[in-house]
Amino acid sequence: MSTTPSLELRNLxxxxxxxxxxxxxxxxxSFSIAPGEAYxxxxxSGCGKSTAAFAAxxxxxxNGKISGGQILFEGNDMTAMSADEVSNLRKSAISMVYQNPxxxxxxxxxxxxxxxEVFELLGESESDxxxxxxxxxxRVQIADVDSVMRRYPHQLSGGxxxxxxxxxxxxxxxRLLVMDEPTTGLDATxxxxxxxxxxxxxxxxxTAVLFISHNxxxxxHMCDRVGVLYAxxxxxxxxxxxxxxxxxxxxxxxxLRCIPRGGLHKNTDRLDxxxxxxxxxxxxxxxCVFVDRCVLVxxxxxxxxxxxxxxxxxxxxxxxxxxxxxxxxxxxxAVQVSVSAPASRPTTGTRLLDIxxxxxxxxxxxxxVRVVNDVSLSVGVGETLxxxxxSGAGKTTIAKLILGLxxxxxxxxxxxxxxxxxxxxxxxxxxxxxAMQIVFQxxxxxxxxRHSVTxxxxxxxxxxxxxNSNESDDRAHELLSGMxxxxxxxxxxxxxLSGGLKQRVAISRAFAGSPQLVVCDxxxxxxDVSVQATILNLLVDLQKQDGTSFIFISHDLGVVRYISDKxxxxxxxxxxxxxxxxxxxxxxxxxxxEALLSSVPNIDGSVRKRIPxxxxxxxPSNPPSGCVLNPRCPxxxxxxxxxxxxxxxxxxxxxxxxxFMRCHIPFDQLRATQQS
Amino acid sequence: MFIVATIVFFLTRILPGNVARRYLGxxxxxxxxxxxxxxxxxxxPLLTQFYSWLRDLLTGDLGxxxxxxxxxxxxxxxxxxxxxxxxxxxxxxxVPLSIAGGIIAAMYxxxxxxRILTVGGLSAAVIPEFVWAVTLILVFGVTLEVLPVTAFPTxxxxxxxxxxxxxxxxxxxxxxxxxxxxxxxxxxxxxEALESDYMRTAVLKGLSRRRAVVTHVLRNALxxxxxxxxxxxxxxxxxxxxxxxxxxxxxxGTILRDAVGGRDYAVLQSGVxxxxxxxxxxxxxxxxxxxxxxxxxxxxxxx
Numbered sequence: 001m002s003t004t005p006s007l008e009l010r011n012l013x014x015x016x017x018x019x020x021x022x023x024x025x026x027x028x029x030s031f032s033i034a035p036g037e038a039y040x041x042x043x044x045s046g047c048g049k050s051t052a053a054f055a056a057x058x059x060x061x062x063n064g065k066i067s068g069g070q071i072l073f074e075g076n077d078m079t080a081m082s083a084d085e086v087s088n089l090r091k092s093a094i095s096m097v098y099q100n101p102x103x104x105x106x107x108x109x110x111x112x113x114x115x116x117e118v119f120e121l122l123g124e125s126e127s128d129x130x131x132x133x134x135x136x137x138x139r140v141q142i143a144d145v146d147s148v149m150r151r152y153p154h155q156l157s158g159g160x161x162x163x164x165x166x167x168x169x170x171x172x173x174x175r176l177l178v179m180d181e182p183t184t185g186l187d188a189t190x191x192x193x194x195x196x197x198x199x200x201x202x203x204x205x206x207t208a209v210l211f212i213s214h215n216x217x218x219x220x221h222m223c224d225r226v227g228v229l230y231a232x233x234x235x236x237x238x239x240x241x242x243x244x245x246x247x248x249x250x251x252x253x254x255x256l257r258c259i260p261r262g263g264l265h266k267n268t269d270r271l272d273x274x275x276x277x278x279x280x281x282x283x284x285x286x287x288c289v290f291v292d293r294c295v296l297v298x299x300x301x302x303x304x305x306x307x308x309x310x311x312x313x314x315x316x317x318x319x320x321x322x323x324x325x326x327x328x329x330x331x332x333x334a335v336q337v338s339v340s341a342p343a344s345r346p347t348t349g350t351r352l353l354d355i356x357x358x359x360x361x362x363x364x365x366x367x368x369v370r371v372v373n374d375v376s377l378s379v380g381v382g383e384t385l386x387x388x389x390x391s392g393a394g395k396t397t398i399a400k401l402i403l404g405l406x407x408x409x410x411x412x413x414x415x416x417x418x419x420x421x422x423x424x425x426x427x428x429x430x431x432x433x434x435a436m437q438i439v440f441q442x443x444x445x446x447x448x449x450r451h452s453v454t455x456x457x458x459x460x461x462x463x464x465x466x467x468n469s470n471e472s473d474d475r476a477h478e479l480l481s482g483m484x485x486x487x488x489x490x491x492x493x494x495x496x497l498s499g500g501l502k503q504r505v506a507i508s509r510a511f512a513g514s515p516q517l518v519v520c521d522x523x524x525x526x527x528d529v530s531v532q533a534t535i536l537n538l539l540v541d542l543q544k545q546d547g548t549s550f551i552f553i554s555h556d557l558g559v560v561r562y563i564s565d566k567x568x569x570x571x572x573x574x575x576x577x578x579x580x581x582x583x584x585x586x587x588x589x590x591x592x593x594e595a596l597l598s599s600v601p602n603i604d605g606s607v608r609k610r611i612p613x614x615x616x617x618x619x620p621s622n623p624p625s626g627c628v629l630n631p632r633c634p635x636x637x638x639x640x641x642x643x644x645x646x647x648x649x650x651x652x653x654x655x656x657x658x659x660f661m662r663c664h665i666p667f668d669q670l671r672a673t674q675q676s
Numbered sequence: 677m678f679i680v681a682t683i684v685f686f687l688t689r690i691l692p693g694n695v696a697r698r699y700l701g702x703x704x705x706x707x708x709x710x711x712x713x714x715x716x717x718x719x720x721p722l723l724t725q726f727y728s729w730l731r732d733l734l735t736g737d738l739g740x741x742x743x744x745x746x747x748x749x750x751x752x753x754x755x756x757x758x759x760x761x762x763x764x765x766x767x768x769x770x771v772p773l774s775i776a777g778g779i780i781a782a783m784y785x786x787x788x789x790x791r792i793l794t795v796g797g798l799s800a801a802v803i804p805e806f807v808w809a810v811t812l813i814l815v816f817g818v819t820l821e822v823l824p825v826t827a828f829p830t831x832x833x834x835x836x837x838x839x840x841x842x843x844x845x846x847x848x849x850x851x852x853x854x855x856x857x858x859x860x861x862x863x864x865x866x867x868e869a870l871e872s873d874y875m876r877t878a879v880l881k882g883l884s885r886r887r888a889v890v891t892h893v894l895r896n897a898l899x900x901x902x903x904x905x906x907x908x909x910x911x912x913x914x915x916x917x918x919x920x921x922x923x924x925x926x927x928x929g930t931i932l933r934d935a936v937g938g939r940d941y942a943v944l945q946s947g948v949x950x951x952x953x954x955x956x957x958x959x960x961x962x963x964x965x966x967x968x969x970x971x972x973x974x975x976x977x978x979x
Binding site: 057059084089092098103104106109118165 | 872873874876877878879880881882883884885891892895896969970971972
């Protein structure tokens, strides 16, 4: 191994010009990646991770400029290279994979041609390039190479498209691979496959990797060393083990604490947050960049930026208090929610919502597509029901059916508090509408950007409670303050608020009609972990105080586990497992749940053997016969009931008190195989 | 097309004036008027007239011109020939120039070239084509005397080049009007494609900027332009009428104007019907081209 690092950033400074004003985005970042090493960069949004990644490719937006420092690729300074020299490096030596793979492929060019282009650039003939393209695609374990090569990007699934992008990036055996959030937006099972693939290929090729992710679990699994970025500064750096087991910067400690880790539950543990909000782009600092949010802050922190302190061999933390960081006091947001006129609600435990035989079929090009198939669930008062499953499992459709946003099929029954509800919203009365509300994933799209925050909430109060406009404005202010949206922000418009605040406004609106049940559809997926923690805490507080029930949809199993009392696991529009949170997570699991759980990289570093699901989710228009999971089931082979699995669809049976499963394999046999 | 036919028919009938009196003059007797009306079917109820006109139209009979007393098709067909020559010429000038202008403006976004092209293009577009036509005639035809002032070579048997030469000014007048719109849309879609993730992929693959633009941007960016060009065809036709009149070109527009002036129902109605047919065909062609270039639509059709 040569001693020259593959990539070295030396005191790199990058500025963005925003309306003519230069703002610092990277403030002197230095790190180096040895050949064959995987280096992870973590941090919340806006801290400069992606800028660092693109700077390493010397590809910055039009308004971005390297204002100081050096980027050395194998000892050569890329900041001094001509455009042609950089192009040549990109052709063969460095390449990049990023988020949103479908958009990264040209929609009007066939996959084969796009991959072949990489080889053509190196001067190969068209036929050679096509042959090599096929080999490159085969290397990323694409089964049906010829057919994929003839397809266009829109005909690929997200996971498949990401494989293509990876194939393209690795085609020329680059010496450095930059991966910017490569699995964000993919399903857990697909993410696990892509990560396994990257790990295998890296072992094979010895490529150095700069890996960027907001997901600490993924970083822990993929990287040898980790750097933590905050406000454009590298605040801590060390081996993965050191960073996760001995974090020494208050920011790193805070980040790790806010994540709902395995085992934490809302009934026993409150999530930590990081106080305050990240500094605005290009904010000026005299001292440490983290002063405004640090619980250990002292005068000297404000006066000067601490020099990197050596915590251990290969472990640096830029903090005066690196020795105290781990024992720093917990940052828990104060409990101060007061929301409703305390309605007398039945005590916890009684049933609130009953869903019976809920089904929905769409007709698409003459074929019937059963998106939701005979789902029966119940939610108690003050209880949270978590819905999990891969995309396309029907989670959001179920939520829409319950709310009446989409009409359910005949035979479906939604009973709220003893009253059977009409199938569609327009036939429900105001009280029914107010009793069930929804919080969406993306508050940007869910809030009218032309209306003030007060107006958004007060409209809902007027509609759902029949208040006049003065009363409803007062009530809106009360609600917003209860959700800790400061009074000074009540006349602001949603675009002026941060993501977390927008989500608080959306939650306030959902609570306008004193709902009995609120559906939360991926409410924290677009938020940073510290903000996610405050939103989850808020939801838990609201529930404890008002006895509100939640249906909580999320692809993040850690979050679902933390907040849910009961969990329903969905596959292809069917409930495959339903039970108490600890039954579902503790096992014995349904084979699908088992595979899903094993694909999540957890941050505690425990390595769980991944149980792979073969193939991809089948189309709901043509589900497999028998048990819908059977073509992919990890436990069917050797179970002794294969004949049954492929011919008869199993019923949802109660396997132990309160724990339901849709599986032919006997419960005890599942227990035995899963423990071995 | 049926709706268009209905509108055309009744609109032309709203035009004021007694047709027979107009053609036969003040000295005509009542009897002459009745004969004229009978000959052209004007004495029958309006709906009957409409029905027979529609029936004739479907069999390809465009009716009889009242002014010249010969089949309307004999008047219209040569005029259409001339007009399509002018339209084709204009089209060949307008489309490449506007698209090139849009691409250049997008590539040099924010620079001086971009400002000149976008501001200049839109300023030119707000001035009506007949004003441009007259201005062009004055500048190039009268003052500079470099190009002919009429669009049609009058003497002798014109050569191909002399015909082209005569068409330059009228085409330019149309170009000035349509350039702004097409260039603007092209510019917007090229910018969108330049900022797309797949353009980033292309550059990070090591393609030079020029090559990335040619192979990855143009096809995606031209899709919206096709739709815009197709939507501008009616304006092109409208512009033709005005320009032909100014340049005294014996095309479609001139015939139509005379037909309106003379209440020549058959010519007018059939002329407008043919125009709308052309426009519809263009839209269809544009949609087909759009589908051919856009695999997302193509696969939807084949599924």
